[in-house]
Amino acid sequence: MVNSYDEWSPLREVIVGSAQGYEAHELDLSFRLFFNVFDEFTDRARKPFKRHHVEELSEDIEGLVSVLEELSVTVHRPIALGEAAKFRTPYWSSDGTPALNVRDQAIVLGDEILETSPQVRARHFENDLLKPVFYQYFKAGAKWTVMPRPVMTDRSFDPVQAKRRQPTLVPNPEPSAFDVGVEMMFDAAQCLRFGRDVIVNVSNENHALAVTWLQRHLADRFRFHVLNQADNNHIDTLVLPLRPGTLLLRHPGVVDLLPEPLRRWDKIYAPEPSPEDFPDYDDDDLTLTSLYIDVNVLSVDENTVIANSQAPALIKVLEAHGFTVVPVRHRHRRLFSGGFHCFTLDTVRADSRPDDYF
Structure with a gap:
């Protein structure tokens, strides 16, 4: 039965994403707005990956699966794509993506699986690859x-x-007979769960509409605390709760963005990343994240954290604060815009409750 109210209770079941069939980034307007990419590759509609990068990513994900299973966690997997799925809606067309960063478009809030509205067109049907797992949980009562x-x-x-950052490069939108105005579009990875409280990053009107929907839908069960423009979209490389009373933060400036109760929690600050901990890429490789991507760790319980073996300084800091760190290799996190928190959707955490940590 689905049960997860926080980011740290003992992990029992999890969905781990797949990179199989990942061929390219579709560089349409939705992708460029999401990643704020308007000064690179502007003459291309598609950016293929190098095959060896995808193969190495898949190796690293299988390493994560093996470690989770060794920790007695039940691992579920999405349907794997054999090749990129081409699709067309009445309004636009795209090549689909595999369900790699499975936390982006679904969140578990207690006994409910909630799919959020995609922000990138290529990901519009991505959650279909998770439906066999979701149906399994639904039949069990979720x-x-x-x-x-x-x-x-x-x-x-x-x-x-985007226009504030790149005023001369963001194109004006093309009109369509199907325009309905600005819509709710929002990723679940903009949320972090603290029992009955959820902090959520809002950076534009799309996000704000979605949070209004969440508040109306879940007002009797959860309280949503808005962080205004904490990051462009996701916040799990900016802040992560590791256990009640302890936060992992990218830098001290993040504290001022948090709800007042969280400012009193103990703080662990990530060390400045070293470029030497990352692969060297060619000029035509499109990197999408900052060097702080390894803050995106996964808590197995209140004392155990899965972290990237390629980030030794971060591991040392976590161990100095009393955490048992399980190192797992993840090489190409900057190319595929995700870490271990992104790659996983925790569906069952033992003893997870709607406690009031605020």
Whole structure:
């Protein structure tokens, strides 16, 4: 039975993503707005991956699966793509992506699986690859809700933040007969769970509409605390709770963005990453994250954390604060924009409860 209210209770069941069939990034407007990429590769509609990068990513994910199983965690997997799935809606077309960063478009809140509305067109049908697992949980008694799906015409996106950063490079939206105005679009990875409280990053009108929907849908069960523009989208490389009373933070400036009760928690600050801990890439490789991507760790319980073996300084800091660190290799995190927290959707955590940590 689905049960997960926080990020740290003992992990019993988890979905781990798959990179199989990942061929390229579709560099359409939705992708560029999400990653704020307007100054590179502007003459391309598609950025293929090098095959060996995908193969090495898949090796590293299988290493994560093996470690989780050794820790007695039940691992579920999505349907794997044999090749990129091409699809067309009445409004646009794209090549689909595998369910790699499975935390991005689904969140477990207590006994409910909630699918969020995609922000990138290529990911519109990505959660279909998770449906066999979701149906398994639904048949066992879980609630299952889907946020309204966006039309995703050019005028569905709020471009204000991107235009503020790149005023001369963000194109004006193309009009469409199917325009409905700015829509709710939002990733579950913008949320972190603290029992009955959820902190959530809001950076544009798309996010704000989605949070209004979440508040109306779950007002009797959860309290949502908005962080305004803490990051462009996801916040799990900025802050992660490791156990009640302890936060892992990217830098001290993050504290001022947090709800007042969390400012009193103990703080572990990630060390400055070393470029030497990352692979060297060619000029035509598109990196999508900062060097702080390894903050994206996964808590197995209140004392045990899975961290990237390629981030030795971070491991040393976590161990100095009393955590048992299980190192797992993850080489190409900057190319595929995800760490171990991103790659996983924890569906069952033992003794996880809607406690009031605030």
